[in-house]
Amino acid sequence: MLEQIVFISISIIWILALCLILLSYKKKYNLTMANQQSSTGFFQRLRNLLVVGIFQSRILNKPLSGFSHALVFWGFLVISIASIEIIIDGVFGSELSFSELGGFYYAISYSVDIMSYIVIIACSVFLVRRLINSPKRFQAYYIGIKEKFDAIFCLLMIVFLCSSLIYVNIYHSQLYDYYPVSGLFSFDIQYYHYKIIWWAHILGLFLFALYLPFSKHFHVYLSLFNVFSDSTNSYAYYPSLKSIRAYVRQSLGFETEIQSEDVMPERFGVFDVSDISKKNYLDSLSCTQCGRCSQVCPAVRTGKKLSPRKIFIDVRYRMNEYYKNKDSENTLVDNYITSEEIWACTTCNACSEVCPVNIRHANLIMNMRRNYVMDRAEIGSDINLFMRNMETKQCPWDMSPEQRLSWFK
Numbered sequence: 001m002l003e004q005i006v007f008i009s010i011s012i013i014w015i016l017a018l019c020l021i022l023l024s025y026k027k028k029y030n031l032t033m034a035n036q037q038s039s040t041g042f043f044q045r046l047r048n049l050l051v052v053g054i055f056q057s058r059i060l061n062k063p064l065s066g067f068s069h070a071l072v073f074w075g076f077l078v079i080s081i082a083s084i085e086i087i088i089d090g091v092f093g094s095e096l097s098f099s100e101l102g103g104f105y106y107a108i109s110y111s112v113d114i115m116s117y118i119v120i121i122a123c124s125v126f127l128v129r130r131l132i133n134s135p136k137r138f139q140a141y142y143i144g145i146k147e148k149f150d151a152i153f154c155l156l157m158i159v160f161l162c163s164s165l166i167y168v169n170i171y172h173s174q175l176y177d178y179y180p181v182s183g184l185f186s187f188d189i190q191y192y193h194y195k196i197i198w199w200a201h202i203l204g205l206f207l208f209a210l211y212l213p214f215s216k217h218f219h220v221y222l223s224l225f226n227v228f229s230d231s232t233n234s235y236a237y238y239p240s241l242k243s244i245r246a247y248v249r250q251s252l253g254f255e256t257e258i259q260s261e262d263v264m265p266e267r268f269g270v271f272d273v274s275d276i277s278k279k280n281y282l283d284s285l286s287c288t289q290c291g292r293c294s295q296v297c298p299a300v301r302t303g304k305k306l307s308p309r310k311i312f313i314d315v316r317y318r319m320n321e322y323y324k325n326k327d328s329e330n331t332l333v334d335n336y337i338t339s340e341e342i343w344a345c346t347t348c349n350a351c352s353e354v355c356p357v358n359i360r361h362a363n364l365i366m367n368m369r370r371n372y373v374m375d376r377a378e379i380g381s382d383i384n385l386f387m388r389n390m391e392t393k394q395c396p397w398d399m400s401p402e403q404r405l406s407w408f409k
């Protein structure tokens with residue numbers, strides 16, 4: 001009974017702490033603007049959720065790392081069932097409460113037991129790879145020691161949680177036949193050893209769940225939600241500003257009435273995090289920092305300063321700063337993301353095509369450009385040169401129009 005009271009007390013504190021953390025994110029989310037994307041039907045979103053979210057279609061093109069990551073994800077989903085069972089057991093002082101499900105419980109416990117070993121093997125490979133031969137896509141000037149530590153810490157925690165779960169399974173396998181792999185181990189485990197590891201598992205799980213929102217692994221909570229919330233199937237979706245459409249039509253001589261909802265915005269495009277859409281912010285929280293986008297980005301490959309991954313890391317960091325101090329003189333554009341980065345994008349959308357969590361990079365970048373053009377009347381130096389050449393020489397390059405085809409002779 002005492003153990004139960006302690007467990008329930010810790011659980012209540014944990015739930016309150018988790019609610020407070022998630023509430024702070026909700027407040028940050030509320031600081032952003034409404035999405036301007038057109039709405040895709042529910043079934044299309046559901047399809048995205050199943051294909052991209054659950055079946056991990058975007059990462060399976062890399063047979064080793066992609067499939068291993070998918071295994072960890074699928075394992076995580078299955079092992080979550082065991083974690084829920086452990087929490088219910090703790091609250092009610094029961095043991096294997098889901099075994100009431102009868103034959104179905106065999107399917108659950110067999111999967112949990114097998115997946116625990118698979119996840120340990122996959123995470124150990126990821127750990128060794130990160131420590132000994134870190135892939136190039138994990139390295140960038142903006143990925144500091146904090147991000148590297150975060151990745152290694154999370155992998156170690158997953159290994160610890162799966163190992164402790166296996167220990168608990170081995171103990172139970174002395175009494176029940178629900179564990180095909182753990183049941184093969186024949187050593188006896190004392191009850192108090194089992195209890196120590198059981199508590200270590202549950203406390204580790206609670207602490208890890210509280211740590212995740214502060215880590216890049218927040219995507220564990222949000223990635224499926226982000227995929228489902230993606231309301232456009234077009235990578236290149238750059239909506240015009242509805243509010244000023246009537247003014248533009250009028251200035252072009254069309255007969256249009258300005259409606260009461262057509263209010264001229266205070267600012268065009270994105271200058272700071274208060275201008276980004278809710279989807280942009282959700283994107284920044286869901287980013288796994290896997291680097292697949294930067295790996296395929298032509299701007300990165302040709303040595304430009306832009307990195308699509310960094311854009312969303314910056315959004316997240318700037319929102320944290322803005323949330324704490326709205327009067328800070330810093331802004332997303334200029335202090336975090338420079339003009340050089342914004343104008344280096346070719347809007348090819350290769351980044352969005354490979355992103356495993358349906359992040360729309362170019363949509364945000366184009367909105368930052370909109371701010372440059374419409375609020376500051378500035379454009380990138382390359383485009384400026386292009387315009388000047390077109391105006392003065394009727395040729396995009398700095399040469400006479402007669403010479404512009406001479407390069408292929």
Ligand code: SF4
Pocket residue numbers: 286287288289290291292293294308309312351354355356357359
């Ligand atoms: S934006 Fe997408 S592809 Fe790029 S690092 Fe984040 S999750 Fe990976």
Ligand code: SF4
Pocket residue numbers: 293296297298299300306307308344345346347348349350351352361362
């Ligand atoms: S859309 Fe822009 S950021 Fe994305 S891959 Fe193309 S150039 Fe890079």
